[in-house]
Amino acid sequence: MKFNEKTLTLARESRGYTQKQLSEKSGVAQGTISKIELGQLSAPEYLIELFSKALNYPVDFFAQEPYFYVRGHYRSKQSISDKASKMYLAKMTIVERIFTTLQTAVELPEPNVPSWDIDVDGGNPAMAALFVRDKWKIPKGRINNLTELVEDNGILVMLLDLGEKDGFSTYSDIKYPVIFLNNRRTSDRLRFTLAHELGHLVLHWGKKDHGRDEEQEAHEFASELLMPSQDIKPYLNKLNSSTLTDLKRYWKTSMASIARKAKDLGTITQDQYYYMMKGFSANGYRTFGEPELFEPEKPTILSDIVELYLNDLNYTKQELASLLHLSMDDLDELLFNKAKLFQISRN
Structure with a gap:
């Protein structure tokens, strides 16, 4: 039967297995697995059957055309191991292929991703966010449903268990923009991550490496997209636990991000911000997430x-x-x- 050795690597990594672990589960020598994945040895049918059983993929999974792993930007809560990173990339690659296969039966929304190159257009990430709001004709104030807005503009949003990763932005094999979000995250973190990954698509895709901190730029973009400075500043003068709760419920962003916005806009001092963060830590918000005050958006x-x-x-x-x-x-x-x-x- 037809066999593509690249799909064996993809299947193995999607399960989080090393070659040694696959060897133990399948009964196939690790050296044989290594040679097969490198294309130095063909895989007879009986070995494919063993791999199929050990990895819980149908035999025809291994006969598909070569996969190209998704590449892109991601937001992560903490650093992750190389093994875990490979597993999440493999899972997203398989899910992206699901979309590529199924989309042939439908007419998708035309992608409408505005582009802003700071090296060419000047300005900063906040200006890019306001540019997107203008291009997408977003009214002043909060965005009620960011996921709906993003998908209406031809960007596919998918929820997936990404472990330590918060989100990931990429383009599919058919050049369709895709944003993955971690379904373990709270509703406010999901929204901010979606805005963050949109920032990568707007600011960084197709641009030359500029040596700046792209994660910080995406963060600044997300903050301004969700909380335009001019619109939110009048509400940030008297922050306390009660007003932060009300502001979170209205703006649909975390209390921490609202406090950071207030600090950046000068409506609270550095010391006030520090004590707010200390209080969030004491309440477990920075470790376990803030209270859910609104429903998560569904793609x-x-x-x-x-x-x-x-x-x-x-x-x-x-x-x-x-x-x-x-x-x-x-x-x-x-x-x-x-x-x-x-x-x-x-x-």
Whole structure:
């Protein structure tokens, strides 16, 4: 049968296995696995069957065309190991392929990602955020549903368990902008991460390496996009726990980000900001997340596509799994369990 050695590496890394661990699970010598992944040794059918069983991917998964791992920018809560990073990249690569396969049956919103190059256009990330608000005709004040706004402008948003990663922005094989968000995060962190990753698409994709701190630039972009300085400043003069709670509920951003905005705009002092952060730490907000004061936003593009396959094209779940070269376990985890890529209730 046809076999593509690159898919073996992808499947192995998506499970978080080293070659040694796959050897232990499959009973295939590690040296043999290494030679197969490097293309130095072909894999007979009986070995592919062993890999299929050990990795819980159907045999035809390993016959697909070569995958190109997603590349892009990500926001992370902390540094992560190389092994974990490979696992998340492999998972996102597989999910991106799911989208690329399924999108052939639908007409997608045309991507509308404004571009701002600080080296050419000048200014700063905050100006870029205001530029995007103008291009997307966003009214003054808060953005009520950022996910809906982003997807309406042709950027696919997907929720996935990304472990230590908060988010990741990339372009798919069909050059469609994609933002992955960690479904473990709180609603306020999800929104800020989405704005942060949008900042990478606007500020950094297709631009020359400029040596600046891209993560800080994306952070500044997100802050201004969600909380335009001119609009929010009048509300930041008398901050305390009560007003911070009310502001979080209205602006749909974290209390920490609002306090940081107040410090940056000079409505509170550095000392006041320090004591607020100290209080957040004492309450466990910086470790475990702040109280959920609003519902998390739900992406819809991919869920609508899947619903179309199930309801209009009359695919069964088994047929969908076969189309996507997935086991039923993976199909259920990625597409049908709540708060994975999205939630679909059909059995």
